[in-house]
Amino acid sequence: MSFYPICAEYSGAPLTEIFAAATESDVRRALGKTLLGPEDFLALMSPAALPLLEEIARKASRLTEQNFGRTIQLFTPLYLSNYCTNHCVYCGFNAKNKIPRTQLTLKQLEEEAKAIASTGLKHLLILTGESRIKASPDYLDSCMGVLRKYFPSVSIEIYAMEQDEYARLVDAGVDGLTIYQETYDEELYAELHPRGPKRDFRYRLDAPERGCKAGMRVVNIGALLGLGDWHKDALITALHAAYLQDRYPEVDISVSLPRMRPHVGEFQPTSIVEDRDMVQVMLALRLFLPRLGITVSTRENAEFRENILPLGVTKMSAGVSTAVGGHSQDGDQVGQFDISDERGVEEMCEVLRKHGYQPVFKDWESITEPAKGAA
Amino acid sequence: MSKDLFEIGGLKLDSRLFTGTGKYADDSVIPGICEASGSQVITVALRRVDMESTTGNVMDFIPKNMQLLPNTSGARTADEAVRIARLARAMGCGDWIKIEVISDNKYLLPDGYETARATEILVKEGFIVLPYVNADLYVARSLVDAGAAAVMPLGAPIGTNRGLQTREMLRILIDEITIPVIVDAGIGKPSEACEAMEMGADACLVNTAIATASDPVMMARAFGRAVKAGREAYLAGPGATQCHAAASSPLTDFLSGD
Numbered sequence: 001m002s003f004y005p006i007c008a009e010y011s012g013a014p015l016t017e018i019f020a021a022a023t024e025s026d027v028r029r030a031l032g033k034t035l036l037g038p039e040d041f042l043a044l045m046s047p048a049a050l051p052l053l054e055e056i057a058r059k060a061s062r063l064t065e066q067n068f069g070r071t072i073q074l075f076t077p078l079y080l081s082n083y084c085t086n087h088c089v090y091c092g093f094n095a096k097n098k099i100p101r102t103q104l105t106l107k108q109l110e111e112e113a114k115a116i117a118s119t120g121l122k123h124l125l126i127l128t129g130e131s132r133i134k135a136s137p138d139y140l141d142s143c144m145g146v147l148r149k150y151f152p153s154v155s156i157e158i159y160a161m162e163q164d165e166y167a168r169l170v171d172a173g174v175d176g177l178t179i180y181q182e183t184y185d186e187e188l189y190a191e192l193h194p195r196g197p198k199r200d201f202r203y204r205l206d207a208p209e210r211g212c213k214a215g216m217r218v219v220n221i222g223a224l225l226g227l228g229d230w231h232k233d234a235l236i237t238a239l240h241a242a243y244l245q246d247r248y249p250e251v252d253i254s255v256s257l258p259r260m261r262p263h264v265g266e267f268q269p270t271s272i273v274e275d276r277d278m279v280q281v282m283l284a285l286r287l288f289l290p291r292l293g294i295t296v297s298t299r300e301n302a303e304f305r306e307n308i309l310p311l312g313v314t315k316m317s318a319g320v321s322t323a324v325g326g327h328s329q330d331g332d333q334v335g336q337f338d339i340s341d342e343r344g345v346e347e348m349c350e351v352l353r354k355h356g357y358q359p360v361f362k363d364w365e366s367i368t369e370p371a372k373g374a375a
Numbered sequence: 376m377s378k379d380l381f382e383i384g385g386l387k388l389d390s391r392l393f394t395g396t397g398k399y400a401d402d403s404v405i406p407g408i409c410e411a412s413g414s415q416v417i418t419v420a421l422r423r424v425d426m427e428s429t430t431g432n433v434m435d436f437i438p439k440n441m442q443l444l445p446n447t448s449g450a451r452t453a454d455e456a457v458r459i460a461r462l463a464r465a466m467g468c469g470d471w472i473k474i475e476v477i478s479d480n481k482y483l484l485p486d487g488y489e490t491a492r493a494t495e496i497l498v499k500e501g502f503i504v505l506p507y508v509n510a511d512l513y514v515a516r517s518l519v520d521a522g523a524a525a526v527m528p529l530g531a532p533i534g535t536n537r538g539l540q541t542r543e544m545l546r547i548l549i550d551e552i553t554i555p556v557i558v559d560a561g562i563g564k565p566s567e568a569c570e571a572m573e574m575g576a577d578a579c580l581v582n583t584a585i586a587t588a589s590d591p592v593m594m595a596r597a598f599g600r601a602v603k604a605g606r607e608a609y610l611a612g613p614g615a616t617q618c619h620a621a622a623s624s625p626l627t628d629f630l631s632g633d
Binding site: 065066067068069070071120122217245246249250251252253291349353356357358359360361362363364365367 | 397398399400401402421422423424425428429430431449451455458459462478479480481483534535536583586587
């Protein structure tokens, strides 16, 4: 079983024409439904939906509040390593970029974990570049021995793995998998990933499904909007989420909506995703998949993050550094990308409360037994 | 009328409305909810409890006089529910446990088989078990056999505010099940809680409808009153309903010979 045939079918469809053909009636029909199909998502993403954006927003807001309450779960990323063998043209950790490469020792990791835990955060996302030799499964397993002392919930955003490798990390205490397809356009994907293991489009496409099978509680997918045609990438992201939700109902499926940000290297976004576009995608996702988690990172600026609070967001990062050791180590580290919202955890909480939202620090209790040999 | 008490796990309760702690914009509203609703039992997801928190723990907002009903939200199997229940007890949350075993995140429907399995294990460990289930007679009977303190059938899927969609099945459970039947999930309006109580339910649990109201405290008060009204109506024995009008001068009066 694979999402690949569905991805190929929609990728090859004349989507520009299909979007253009949607009418106001199609949008109104989608708005009136409780259970929406792909054709409704298409209508909500079409230009015909733009005059009805406020009406769509009201429904999205109601659905979000009903399903998740006025709460936003907070998390922060922790970069373990920036060694990378990939040549992704849009990424600051690209193997060709001349940046200092480093990987946290377990002692440094403990310092980093303590620094993050002191902010009160309990949900952590650990990241590495793609280097199986440096950030090996054994290394990650050891890291979990440290991290589970501080965080009841740890997700990974690392290179695509085999199902049994994910299962091993689940046993070690990892409960979430974040993996972005970057773009669902297979040809563009090949151009953007000229070398390295990540070049295998299908292996990456099937990784979220391997994570579901391996017992991950939360699987978070997404496309880096702006790399290709954002309409197409947003549509296929939604279909990918629906595919996983239907087949793995025990897994919480969520979607991130990252937009391209400036970073070290020459590549700059070719397709500009405006604020209005982002909002349209988020609203359509909420109506299409009311129980879907939606994550917004600090790639977005403070004002935009505040404005979209009622529209569907369920998780936000705060107190972010995208550099290895950025929370506790001295020196000028280079981040994976520049962030736009540099507010710390406390300030973010104040802002959420001001807008009538409860910042949720803890929404999981680790129930896995400590893995053998874990610290 | 003598005091209409309601007993669960050896505890006698005045109020037949259970409340929750989820989805609030600010947990500091919880004491006001408890007071306005008159509720004496409050459920809290163990996943949200953080005894070591420096940023605020939901437990800090639960009035001390409330009976705590920790729940196993997030459990996908009986084993996970059992582990969460044991953690709850170890964290000092007491012996009451609301079993939620849900392996369908789209509809959040409970898994009856796994719920019954978890109930059996936890009852043997001395827990007062209140399982959240579909309105299914066979599942409910198996929970009675397993030693559950009550059954908590859903009116509609969690958080949907769609009311008593399972009305006919609830009626059967109320008639057939000998332990308390507490309608949990789906109740969106006080009138629906009132209807459940009129039908003979022993209590209702309401969270989303209160937490997502524009004025949660006022809505909590409304639910408290509705549950009381429904219970009193049930005890009062409502007259039979029929489709046709009934003449106030009966046609067969002459047979009495007066």
